[in-house]
Amino acid sequence: MELNKDLVIKLRDLYGDAFYLLDSYQFKKNFDEVKRIFSSIYSNFNIAYSYKTNYTPKLCKIVNELGGYAEVVSEMELELALKCGVLPKNIIWNGPIKNQQKLEEYLLKGVTANIDTLDEAEYINKISEKYKVVLNVGIRCNYDVNDGVISRFGLDIDGDDFLKVLSIVKNSNYLHFVNFQCHFAKRNVEYWPARAKGMVALLERLNIIPERIDIGGGLFGKMEDSLKAQFSTKIPDYNDYALATATIFADYFKDKEFKPELIIEPGSALVGDCMKFVGTVKTIKNVRGKYFATALASQKNISMTGVNPPIHVIHMNEGREYADMDIVGFTCIEGDVLYKGYNGKLAVNDAIIISNCGSYSLVMKPPFILPNFPVLDISEDKIEVIKRAETFDDIFQTFNWGE
Ligand SMILES: Cc1ncc(COP(=O)(O)O)c(C=O)c1O
Numbered sequence: 197m198e199l200n201k202d203l204v205i206k207l208r209d210l211y212g213d214a215f216y217l218l219d220s221y222q223f224k225k226n227f228d229e230v231k232r233i234f235s236s237i238y239s240n241f242n243i244a245y246s247y248k249t250n251y252t253p254k255l256c257k258i259v260n261e262l263g264g265y266a267e268v269v270s271e272m273e274l275e276l277a278l279k280c281g282v283l284p285k286n287i288i289w290n291g292p293i294k295n296q297q298k299l300e301e302y303l304l305k306g307v308t309a310n311i312d313t314l315d316e317a318e319y320i321n322k323i324s325e326k327y328k329v330v331l332n333v334g335i336r337c338n339y340d341v342n343d344g345v346i347s348r349f350g351l352d353i354d355g356d357d358f359l360k361v362l363s364i365v366k367n368s369n370y371l372h373f374v375n376f377q378c379h380f381a382k383r384n385v386e387y388w389p390a391r392a393k394g395m396v397a398l399l400e401r402l403n404i405i406p407e408r409i410d411i412g413g414g415l416f417g418k419m420e421d422s423l424k425a426q427f428s429t430k431i432p433d434y435n436d437y438a439l440a441t442a443t444i445f446a447d448y449f450k451d452k453e454f455k456p457e458l459i460i461e462p463g464s465a466l467v468g469d470c471m472k473f474v475g476t477v478k479t480i481k482n483v484r485g486k487y488f489a490t491a492l493a494s495q496k497n498i499s500m501t502g503v504n505p506p507i508h509v510i511h512m513n514e515g516r517e518y519a520d521m522d523i524v525g526f527t528c529i530e531g532d533v534l535y536k537g538y539n540g541k542l543a544v545n546d547a548i549i550i551s552n553c554g555s556y557s558l559v560m561k562p563p564f565i566l567p568n569f570p571v572l573d574i575s576e577d578k579i580e581v582i583k584r585a586e587t588f589d590d591i592f593q594t595f596n597w598g599e
Contacts, residue, residue: 197574204474204510204547207572211585213476214492214569216558218582221575223255223470226418227262230462233434237442238449241458244288246413247273249463249555250471252571254582256280267413267461271298274307288410288461290336290377292349299323308332310377310410312350317361324370334375334410335361337398341390343382350378353398362402379412379461385432385440392444399448406456411441413461417468419552420506434465464555471554471571473498475534477523477546487521491548494525495532497569498553499560504535506551515543523548527565558583563591 197203199217207215227243234241244265247256251273256266257280266277269291277287284306289299292312300323303309311317311333324331335358336350351358365371376398378391391411399405416431424431442458449455475493482488495501507523519539525532534550561568567586572579 197577197579199472199474199510199549199574201510201512201547203574205512207474207574207579208476208547210579211570211572211581213478214497215474215585216497216553216569216571216583217472217474218252218254218554218571218573219470219472219575220254220258220573223467224258224262226466226470227259227264230434230460230465231262231264234438234442234458234460237438238446238455238458240455241442243466244410244459244461245466246461246463247276248559249413250467250557251276251559252582253280254573255467255470256282260286265459271295271302274298274302278305285332288334288377288459290379290461303331303333304329306332308334308374310334310336310375311361311365312336314351314357314360317364321364321368321371324368328370330370330372332372332374333365334373334377334406334408335365337376337378337395339378339394339398341380341382341387341394343380343384343387343390345380345382347380353394373406375406375408375410375456375459377410377412379414381414383414383416383432383464384429385436388437388440389444392441396444396448405452405454408457408459409445410459410461413463413465415460415462415465417462417465417552417555419469422506423503423552426503437465467554468552469554471552471557473550473553473557475548475550477542477544477548478526480518480542480544487518489518489521489523489538489542490526491523491534492526493534493548493550494527494565495529495534496525496527496561496564497557498534498550499555499557500550500553504537505553507535507538508549508551509540509542510547510549511541511543512545512547513543515541515546517541567591 244267245259246267260282265286266282268274287307289309338350475491479490521538523535570585571583
């Protein structure tokens with residue numbers, strides 16, 4: 197459905213003056229495109245979708261239907277994966293802290309847990325000996341990818357703990373070693389070859405070929421030119437990441453009989469461009485010579501700070517031209533500026549459409565000042581309510597109200 201004035205009026209009538217629009221069709225296209233591009237270089241490839249980035253069940257189910265895996269970092273996300281029908285063998289559990297009781301329960305179901313510390317390896321080993329059943333484990337690896345960060349995640353591959361964990365896994369009768377995994381947060385593609393080279397060097401040094409090699413997420417997704425222009429470096433595309441990594445694995449394994457499954461764990465790259473936020477201009481005023489438009493929308497809804505998001509206005513009225521106007525949010529935070537220095541026509545009741553709101557937005561919206569707005573999917577010629585509007589009761593039912 198095309199988002200035009202008539203549709204905005206209809207959606208406002210049904211769902212209120214602010215809502216998210218999910219584009220599940222674009223999400224499917226992104227998944228297929230990433231899969232096709234990486235597989236064309238290294239065929240044994242799969243995607244583990246990072247649930248934390250946007251755990252909307254519809255998206256999680258799409259990944260499962262398309263044959264992808266679930267990458268989860270908490271027992272909450274793991275429960276969600278199971279509820280979405282993901283088979284335990286297709287769930288990868290990362291995360292620095294895993295609830296011990298749940299770890300036992302889910303390992304016994306067949307989930308793969310990536311070990312992050314020596315203590316965790318010892319604990320998992322005890323579980324396997326208690327039940328005398330095979331448990332799937334991986335090891336999260338930490339090494340330098342020249343991004344200037346000492347990551348807190350995983351085991352330093354040059355440290356003693358790494359060797360101790362490896363020895364626990366190798367010498368156990370029950371632990372089934374599935375993969376080495378790593379994840380580095382910086383998205384610039386120049387850090388990506390080091391991920392792959394670090395893994396290859398590790399395999400060489402240990403003379404191990406695991407079933408899977410998982411090189412994590414942290415890819416930029418698609419974005420409008422106006423957003424790209426606000427970054428100091430060129431925004432890579434899927435192809436750039438594939439060339440930077442899959443080629444290294446294709447080359448290393450070309451003469452080897454066994455080619456492990458290569459996995460990446462994208463979140464933003466799949467979902468970033470799959471959500472828009474639609475808000476409404478509620479007031480316009482001038483304070484000491486500066487114009488402010490306050491919208492029913494907030495930085496808290498879109499989790500985008502420090503940039504002007506891609507914005508598009510659907511005019512409801514004639515309005516007038518403004519220069520250097522700030523479009524600000526409904527919260528009482530002075531810095532809740534959605535768009536700095538807007539130049540153009542605007543009027544009260546106009547709709548503000550903010551793109552690229554798919555990642556770390558909905559999942560990071562606090563119940564601050566207002567409950568969250570609904571999520572609708574209009575990408576496939578019908579209006580589907582993906583998440584109803586939150587209510588007063590949704591927020592306050594967990595509090596003790598006293599007598
Ligand atoms: C282990 C792991 N995998 C994947 C991701 C997804 O990252 P992104 O959304 O940047 O692709 C994250 C994000 O923090 C992560 O911690």
